[in-house]
Amino acid sequence: MKLVIGLDGHGSGEHALAFAKELAAKTTDCELIVVYVIEWSPFSFQTPEENAERHKRREEEIAVAMDRVVNPAVASLTEAGFSARAIVRHGDVAETIDNIAHKEGASQIIVARASAGGLTSRLFGSSTANLVMNARVPVTVVA
């Protein structure tokens, strides 16, 4: 069984990790895939200089996400005796998590409750809400 855990770098991700551990402990041979998506759109506008530096920036963004969010999570999972690996990807958060889960053949996506509030999420919906509405894989939202 494969479980995809979507993290957003906020404290609430801990709840999602704890829930995934609980679930994985109940089965044998469960792989945990920790996913962090860097919000990015291929349809944004940039200056020539930004384009020239884009590859460098991308590598830096991935390194930061690995260091701060994903690697500590994978380390805590492996320490607890689970088989875990990490994926960091750029893109739309909900769409990318769903694509990864679909491609990996995961049986469930586990995410934390939306941590961002305010006007933006009222207008466009939170990533969590978008994921719940559009995912092709069952989603558990951990409070």
Next chain:
Amino acid sequence: MKKLFSILLALSAFIAVSVPAQAQEAAASLDARVNEAFASFTGPFVSFIFAPIPGTAFPWIVMWLVIGATVFTIYFAAVQFRFFGHAIGLVKGDYSDPEDAGEVSHFQALATALSGTVGLGNIAGVAVAVGIGGPGATFWMILAGLLGMASKFTECTLGVKYRNEYPDGTVSGGPMYYISKGFNELGLPGGKILAVLFSVFCILGALGGGNMFQANQAHAQITQITGDYPGWITGIIFAAVVFAVIVGGIKSIAKVTEKVVPFMGVMYVGAALIVLIVNFDMIGWAFGQIFAGAFTGLGVAGGFVGALIQGFKRAAFSNEAGVGSAAIAHSAVKTKEPITEGFVSLLEPLIDTVVICTMTALVIIISQQLIVDQATGNYMLNEAGTAIATVDGNSGVALTSAAFGSAISWFPFVLAIAVILFAFSTMISWSYYGLKAWTYLFGEGKTTELVFKIIFCIFIVIGAAASLGPVIDFSDAAIFAMAVVNIFCLYFLMKVVRKELNSYSARLSSGEIKKFSH
């Protein structure tokens, strides 16, 4: 740096509000002196570039561009039409590997290159073309746009193929790199010299069409609303803002511009469409004028050849196909297949010239700003006999503004803002193109870069102060000089592109290259 910037800004604001009348007079004569010195300095270069083919009135440079575009169209068997659908698919991201997400996308490279080209060429340049060459110039402009797609395809493929990738992950590319590396690879001599020559012209082009022409027309547009005042004031304000972005690294200004410019572009096309829809009964007549003028000239100076020259010239100036500037912008894209960037780039002349320029031309023709001699049906020339007489004696951006204003009374205000923003974004793009040529010549480094950036800002002031004639001549000459070197080298390098094209299209039809399911 911040301190320097604030001093500059304060100074320019002070000048703008406190110039008394007698100082204005002195300033106007300063404008005249700048203009005179500039015209005499650039004269010989301009005359060489626009020298007519012996025995004709046809400038050799226009022929050079058209022959180049035609050769590439034939050599790549009309690649611009065969791969048009594929280009759209690439821009939509159908062929982008999700694992490469976060790199510069095809769409972003296209949008960046377009924001460097869509601008005054489409607004002021078209008005110059139609104002001098008549409606017929539009026909030749569209034809040049369609052929130019093949030139763009060739140069942008090479731009990505031969770019430099540095250990820190940044990239530099453009004609200077593909000329020197490509010639080297093919065992041809002279690559380095030609690359240096291109870089010199690229710097002049950046200072001319990418800078002075923009500043000049932005000033013309502002004075339409505020009334006349000396150009150097606009120049200093523009220079201060550009300085803040390119030297001060104040990215927020550039970011805002990059987001507003596409919006302005869409609004411009939208407004043009409204004018056309309101006057839909005249669209047929306008196209009639375009076709009739293309082959007869309808009384313009130089007859149909005059229309043709203007059409080709302004198309090249607007979409920059064959000039080599887009190759610099496109080379940042991360792709395993350089040719895909070539496909994407061929959309540029289509959007820029075939769509947007044609819209401007139609609005000018339909609004009947050009005066027709009712007896003959031909256009009447102005007193000097150099251009078609217009209702209010307007030319350049003022003509476009008046044309839109005749249908949508408040639009000239929006257009003024659009012109200023377009001018600004084009300056930012060209400061980068010029800088790449500069660092190719003098090496990368903070001091050499700063020297260029300061020169660039000084030229903004000169451009705003000089009158349109000498500025437009120098701008054209400098940009076309880039095309002389670039197209010459593309003839030698096009076989490299053909090899890429053959390999890619074979893999595309065998199914080896396929769409990614997202």
